[in-house]
Amino acid sequence: MVCESSDLSEDRAARDVLELVELDVPEPQAGEVRVAISASGVNPTDWKARAGLTGRAPEDFQVPHHDGAGRVDAIGPGVTGLAVGQRVWLYLAAADNTYGTAAEFAVVPADKVVPLPDNASDELGACLGVPALTAAYCLGGDPSAVRGRTVLVAGGAGAVGHYAIELAKHAGAQVVTTVSSAEKGELARAAGATSC
Ligand SMILES: NC(=O)c1ccc[n+]([C@@H]2O[C@H](COP(=O)([O-])OP(=O)(O)OC[C@H]3O[C@@H](n4cnc5c(N)ncnc54)[C@H](OP(=O)(O)O)[C@@H]3O)[C@@H](O)[C@H]2O)c1
Known part of the structure; x- marks a missing residue:
């Protein structure tokens, strides 16, 4: 799913902004990880960005959603501590990054990819990100x-x-x-x- 460039002066509905499209599978660059997404979390900050209510307008297109969970699919040069196939959760994937979690694959900086224990579901992993980090900050x-x-x-x-x-x-x-x-x-x- 992608979110087209939006005019920050308007509050636009999801159906006016979101599109279901096919994208090339993105390649991880140095310091990045590609994750095959199993679950994607939606937060207030996601729909506010989509609606054009925040200061950051997507350039060209934006795969929305910061939070998610899945398995490591490919690892870019210089990344340590993660293995292909490992279960992980992601946070703030769409921050200053084109590839959020509302897609089959997300490519994100490795420091936003966290191992997910076997006893934690993908759905739980996808719900941690922004709200749990906010709680920790508080x-x-x-x-x-x-x-x-x-x-x-x-x-x-x-x-x-x-x-x-x-x-x-x-x-x-x-x-x-x-x-x-x-x-x-x-x-x-x-x-x-x-x-x-
Ligand atoms: N969710 C995020 O990812 C996120 C990230 C950053 C910042 N925030 C901020 O964190 C705050 C909480 O967000 P949330 O997502 O946790 O919201 P939420 O799930 O809707 O929970 C809000 C809580 O605030 C309570 N509440 C609402 N109005 C109240 C009032 N007038 N007096 C006392 N309590 C009141 C509600 O209590 P009752 O249900 O018992 O009425 C509810 O438990 C918001 O200010 C939000 O902007 C959220």
């Missing part, structure tokens, strides 16, 4: 810094809030969160919140 960049502390996560049933709870809990913090319903409280507790 915890100060290094979640281990909250070990032994009490952390308040606003909106613990949301995408970012969920990961913030999981990361803080994993780091050894006690987590208190806000929710708007009992059902959402169950979600937040399942993620590791002590109280809602």
Whole structure:
């Protein structure tokens, strides 16, 4: 799928911008990895970019979506620590890069390709990227810094809030969160919140 160049002055609908097309399989250059995509994640930043609401207009065309999961398909010169066939998740694939994850193959810098454990599904891997990194950033960049502390996560049933709870809990913090319903409280507790 590609997103054509958009006029930043308009908020355009998906059907006016996205096209299903055949592309040549991109080749990884030095420091890059080609990933055969199994699952692609959609984030608010993806549809905002597609709609022309962000500062960056695609040039020529853009394969959308930052996040995804799949298997390493080819490795460019100079890349170490990854092997062809290895399961991986990707983040921010479409940032300053033509090939996002809404395609059969994405070519991205190797530092955006992370090994995916066997017990984690492709769908989980494709949902980590932007929201989980945002949560880690909100915890100060290094979640281990909250070990032994009490952390308040606003909106613990949301995408970012969920990961913030999981990361803080994993780091050894006690987590208190806000929710708007009992059902959402169950979600937040399942993620590791002590109280809602
Ligand atoms: N998702 C991303 O990838 C991403 C990346 C960067 C930044 N962000 C930012 O991170 C924030 C959360 O994003 P998200 O994707 O996690 O959104 P989300 O899944 O929609 O969750 C938003 C949460 O905020 C709570 N909330 C909404 N209005 C509220 C209010 N007036 N008072 C208190 N709580 C309120 C909601 O609680 P209830 O459901 O209980 O009402 C919900 O749990 C947003 O500001 C977003 O712009 C998100």
